[in-house]
Amino acid sequence: MRAMAVSSPALDRALGDIVGREHLLSDAAALEVHAVDGVRPRWVARPSAVEQISRALALASAEGLAVAPRGSGSSLSLGNAPGRLDLVLDLGRMQRIIEYVPEDMVGTAEAGLSLGALGAQLAARGQMLALDPIGGASRSVGGVLACHASGPLRVRYGTGRDLLLGVRFVQADGTVTWGGSRVVKSVSGYDVPKLLVGSLGTLGVIAEATVRLHPLPPARGSWVVSTPSHAIAADCLAALLASTLEPDRLAVLNAEASKLVGVDGARAALLVSFGSVAEAVASQGAALERLAKEHRAGAAPVAAESWAQLAPALSGPVKLKLACEPRRLLHWLAELEREAAGGRLTVSAVGQGGHGVLEASLTGPLTARGLATRVLAPLRHELGREGGSLVVERAPVELKAELEPWGPISPELFAIHGRVKQAFDPTRVLNPGRFAGRL
């Protein structure tokens, strides 16, 4: 702990002047509620404009305060517990749509706006932001980008890296910077937006995001392919991806997750939707049913609500994100289920077919040792040999202290991360300790 007694009231006043007294919280209840992995800040400030973020960071930087940006608060357990924490910057008041040009299919929103609220406004003009992390409607635009979260739409539209065109962000010293552009095609300057996606607020605080939008398809239909084994699911997935069919959403579900969409008794399932004109949706659905039959699996149409019903799939106390070669997705799902079953843990998993990303939540008798020896060590070891990785995105605080959430990181890669951090935040104001290698 650094000495704080002398400067505290002065800092308190200064922060209050920046965001307004009523938007600076320092009572015990507020601090407890805004703690990050059990580490309490000294203040919570709720800026309402980029300028306020800028002034707050300039002050933090001058006074050596550690700052954690916060969106909806859904994913604060991503990463290591903070090494130190003085100020939480809650962007929940920044919810405006700055600019929306439906003709250009581009929009700029403040970081605190939720995906659901943004989606509702865009839907009124027949458009969408193609980011749909599982259970993520209440998550903020800035948070979803900073966490690099994505969902079933990724199969067609990519991730935040593909959708973020420009970003207004505030650097650690308070400098407001604009990176990227407000048009779809641009090659000027460094591609800072891509750098910020997944940076977990360690390089800058995203204040506004300019995103590429897509039209909502005129018609949509959803199907579920239930399979009796992981091998058959893998065959179906490979056949689907190799076919001329163009799903707009695709999710690989394990037995537990498939129950949420009304499938009972399958070892795995594919939830697929097609979005196009009505005739094309119907004919692609029929083709999917034939494809499933050829692989001894069953395909049946399901309600559009099935996608929303997946929301609880990843809400267990521990959440993992596993990355592997796309064609090995079901292999690793089977491995994860096998190791978890040995520890009497229940796995609910949703995979991004075609992209080799598997998100899973675990419930059951959880211990740090059990997780480390049963799940993390064996899977990381085997995955590592194929260039894959396993990140613990969420775990109870008491377990997390004993886990390595990010897993091993190569010295070469860590050196690059270190240099980037040094360039953006040399005094380590932003989220110190939370990133890989405790950067």
Add this chain to the structure above:
Amino acid sequence: MSEATTDRLGAFDLRDAPSMDGLRACVHCGICLPQCPTYRVLGEEMDSPRGRLYLMRAAAEGRTELTPTLARHLDLCLGCRACETACPSGVPFGQLLEATRSQLERRRVRAPATDHGTLGFLLDLFPYPGRLGPLLHGLRLYQWSGLQLMVRTLGFLTPFKKLQAMEALLPPLPASAPALPAVTPACGKRRGRAGLLIGCVQRFFYPDVNAATARLLSAAGYDVVVPPGQECCGALHLHAGRLDEFRGMARRLIDSFDPELDVIVTNAAGCGSALKEYGHWLDDDAAQQFAGKTRDISEVLVEAALPLREINERVTYHDACHLAHGQRILRQPRELLGRIPGLTLIDLKDSDLCCGSAGVYNLLEPELAGELGRRKVERIEETGARIVVSGNPGCLMQIAQQCRARGLAIEVTHPVSLLARALVDA
């Protein structure tokens, strides 16, 4: 650090402590936030379900004491349990809240901003028919004499916010209705014997709803038994965390009903929800059995085929929190209303968002409750319906008051009243 010795759970003692498993189930995903009425109005994390859980957990893990600030954030909760419906992890928020409130109450940890005087007064009044009845005699005189009109027009009560809120809420009081017969025999094919809970507010403010309920139950084939000695179910005390008094009331209520009854029927969402939780709080066979056979009137009637005549009206349905979230009853009332020929049921936007009534909440926190009530009535107005129905007396009073305040000629009534209006007597 958690250093749970044998007789403490952090800042809590072990008598009715919130369940640690329940608290730990929250993974902070935030899906509950947009569903929380107080968060929607106040926008404060501490006044959201996730924030309140953080506070309860911090207390359970000894990171904070039970302070007046913490109490205030919990006091502001309506207890509507919309967060439970939204929660993907199954956090039993209502039970955690009530357990925490019981410890705050027992140790007299009180937030200065919360009006404990009024709360105590109301809790000593509503559940006791012997006290509420005589008071209402006086109020009836106040209404009939024209004094009420004068008070409302001239705004005599404007300086007294709480009193004004109470006065504004007062529905036109019916003449004291004759007590329901102790037994109403079944008509037609007999299905069983039903015990009817007449409630403490319902019996005085909406005796016609009880009469309609008895008539419908009888038409559905039940002998309707109304134990004359029945008192309050204790729901208000449960929600306020006064668990000792609640348990006493629950025990007396269970004892006043014949254990051989096939089903216990309520027409008040708040009471029904509390009755169904008797098993959790009392934890003995009699309470388990009583809770197990409690049904909301809509659950019972939906299984019967009632002969209904036409009612040509545009109607919208507001979900009482303790039906939609407390008992997960959404389909049955709508299905019943849909069976009335000629009736057009119009969807109400945000129909399951609390109207602000929440037991005695609208009397304790008139500003916040008023804001929620205004939002509710705006949505109702949008539907263009002439009648709004809801299965809880508190909601009926709150919505009716907000309609009066806006000068809307919308009829506010209970679903069973409409059904009884349509019922063709055999």
